[in-house]
Amino acid sequence: MKSGTKLNLGILVDPHGNHPAAWLHHEAVLGAEIDARYYLQLAQKAEQGLFDFLFIADSPGLRQGNIQAFKRWPVYMAQFEPVTVLSALSMVTERLGLAATVSTSYFEPFNLARQFASLDHLSGGRSAWNVVTTTNPSAGKNFGREHFEDHATRYRRAREFLQIALGLWDSWDDDAFVRNAKTVEYFDPDKLHTLGHKGEFYSVRGPLDVPRPPQGRPVIIQAGGSDAGRELAAETAEVVFCGERTFEAAKSFRADVHQRMARYGRSPDELKSLANLTTVIGRTQAEAEEHFEFLQAKIHPDVGREAISIDTGYIDLSQVPIDQSIPPSVFPEDTERSKTYMKLVKDIAADGNPTLEEVYRRYAPSRGGLLFVGTASQAVELMGDWFTGGAADGFILTPASLPTELNKFVDLVVPELQKRGLFRTEYEGKTLRENLHLRRPKSRYA
Ligand SMILES: Cc1cc2nc3c(=O)[nH]c(=O)nc-3n(C[C@H](O)[C@H](O)[C@H](O)COP(=O)(O)O)c2cc1C
Structure with missing residues (x-):
């Protein structure tokens, strides 16, 4: 199968799904966030549906904000550590x-690599x-950082962090481990490389004590x-959400x-x-809408306010009644947190003078x-249009509720995508790179 002829699919797993009220659905598994068997079942369902990958989002610290709202919206409040x-x-x-x-702000590159x-x-x-x-300022307090780094500094740090990790993964050449009992040599020292990085944020000598990863x-x-x-x-990513x-x-x-x-000598098919x-x-439009309305009706006003507040730099909406519009003056000009989310909320709030309730009902899900x-079939229509029209190479699915929406996607949407020739009928490769049709990078020392 040639790259670009089929769309790619990832699934983001928040234990109960992406909708703030997902855990209140009757098919939700309470305790899912620490249930290994539950994760196993989700992963196996995703694999049955030939997804490219399962993705676990993270922020290393409880969310900061109104705990009375979070008790009704537990995402990121109780979870597994993702790599584990x-x-x-x-x-x-x-x-x-x-x-x-x-997070590049709160981990060390050596540990990550x-x-x-x-x-x-x-x-x-x-x-x-x-x-x-990481846009969550309270995370820093778990790592001895009293001050939240500004947006530009965080990204400068991220760039340096990433360059170190890339360097560390090249510590050993692919064929460095000869494991030869006859010559009594386990590895070839000439195929080991020391990074010796000293930069603005980090000093990392290396090398790494793990052989070069199978994917490079x-x-x-x-x-x-x-x-x-x-x-x-543009500089380094191979998948962008x-x-x-x-x-x-x-x-x-x-x-x-x-x-x-192009500035980094990369071609579009590398991303x-x-x-x-x-x-x-x-199964019908009415059934989908009924499920959605069930979830929407369960968004508590405190949760709705909080969803807007945390993504716009903790603005105080406690005094705004839900049947009134949000005064534009409460939004800051800019934010050091997520610029993307803040723009989105502001755009929704500015579109037709909606009430606070209408804003959170449109934003939070x-x-x-x-x-x-x-x-x-409507979902496949939409996905096909975005894919063939050049708006996406595929989708990172954030199902409103889990496991319900993953099961429905795999059982109903995937066969339809396959029928229309938009999605694979079997995995093409063994590694994630092979399935995404991404090349295996050569070591910088090769
Ligand atoms: C599908 C998807 C998954 C994301 N996962 C995370 C995550 O796990 N942790 C996190 O802090 N931000 C996550 N984000 C948010 C962004 O990565 C980013 O942190 C945020 O938009 C702020 O960056 P910006 O100001 O450059 O937009 C995710 C965004 C999307 C669209």
Whole structure:
């Protein structure tokens, strides 16, 4: 199968799904966040559906904000550490890629390189790392950082962090380990390289104590939509998550990152832009809408306020009644947190003078992404249009509720995608790179 002829699919696993009220659905598994068997079942379902990868998002610290709202919206409040759970999943899956966010602001590059090199070996070449700078200011307090770094500094740090990790993964040449009992040589010292990095934020000598990963290095993912995020994606990412909500915006996002890639001597086929798609699938339109309305009706006003507040720099909406519009003056001009999410909220609030309740009902179910509520064939229509029209190379699915929406996607949408020739009927390769049609990078010392 040639690259670019079929779309690629990842699934983001928040334990109960992406909708703030997902855990209140009758099919939700309470306690899912620490249930290994639950993760195993999701992974096996995703693999049955021939997904490229399963992805676990992360922020290393509880969210900061209104705890009375979070008690009704528990995402990121109780969870597994992502690389740990992926390591377990690597033992019970064969082809599914295993992706996780690790923060460049609060980890050390050496630890990260070691963890992902290990995961890549454990899984036989199926690991991917989502490079995220972390927008949650309270995370820093877990790492001795009293002050939240500004956006530009976080991205400068991320770039240096990434360059170190890439260097460390090249510590050993692919054929460095000869393991020759006759000559009594386990490895060839000439094939070992010391990085010797000294930069603005880090000093890392290396080398790494893990042989070169099967994929050369994990697949690199990037998800920041700001100018700095796009630039980092253009320089190094192989998958980028696109949080745009319209065809035109996603198409121009993809074209913009492609055009930036030229600066780094990279060609567009070295990057897959996956649009963030939240799904609610029904056997009929009415069934899908009924499910969606069930979830929407369960968004508590405190949760709705909080969803807007945390993504716009903790603005105080406690005094705004839900049947009134949000005064534009409460929004700051700019934010040091997520520029992408803040723009999205502001755009929704400015579109037709909606009430606070209307804003959170439009924003909270999919946050940075496109919301789809309808039948499988309508979903395939939409996905096909975005794919063939150049708005996306595929989708990062953020199902409204789990496990319900993953099951429906695999049972109803995947066969329809296959029937229309838009999606694979079997895995093409063994490694995630092979399935994404990404080349295995040569070592910088080769
Ligand atoms: C599909 C998807 C997954 C994301 N996963 C994470 C995550 O795990 N952790 C996180 O802090 N941010 C996550 N983000 C948010 C962005 O990575 C980014 O941190 C945020 O948009 C701020 O960057 P920006 O100002 O460059 O947009 C995700 C975004 C999308 C669209």
